[in-house]
Amino acid sequence: GAGVSQSPRYKVAKRGQDVALRCDPISGHVSLFWYQQALGQGPEFLTYFQNEAQLDKSGLPSDRFFAERPEGSVSTLKIQRTQQEDSAVYLCASSLRTGAGNTIYFGEGSWLTVV
């Protein structure tokens, strides 16, 4: 399809395990975002890329969270030494250009459960 694609859709990790979540944005989209959505809450901003440059990582909750987009297309969100509070849906989104007013399209999310 032509939308934002995320994998895996569902991941169960044991506490302490490292996980990697992948995002394939819409082709040609410059901006890429990661959001975290806990149950019953709205999405919370994690980080933002413009092409390969990570311009804002102010929302990453700890240094266990790391994101990259080395070639300006596919992005990976890595969580090291997962904790139970990391259980959430991780949403990736992309937009064609930067700047307010550009529509942001979300993927279906990666559902992470840490046990």
Place this chain on the structure above:
Amino acid sequence: RKEVEQDPGPFNVPEGATVAFNCTYSNSASQSFFWYRQDCRKEPKLLMSVYSSGNEDGRFTAQLNRASQYISLLIRDSKLSDSATYLCVVNRARGGGNKLTFGTGTQLKVEL
């Protein structure tokens, strides 16, 4: 205090009813405003942008009051298919970026 505040609901309304959702935001530097819809276990999808002049899209009307930092969404003649969570969203982007800040969402259940 959260940057974007919404009543979480749920709002249970009969089919055909008119329902209104409100939202307040705290950052006066906010640049643009949206309502997103999120179905259960699905991703958020843009419902409509919100402008100071007010805008309408079919049965949906959105309004922004910058002075009061208040956003509203009105749904007329509600349908069963309108059942979802409605997320109030603001964007503080200035000079690039497009960082959306979401409210908690208001849950709507339309019943027969």
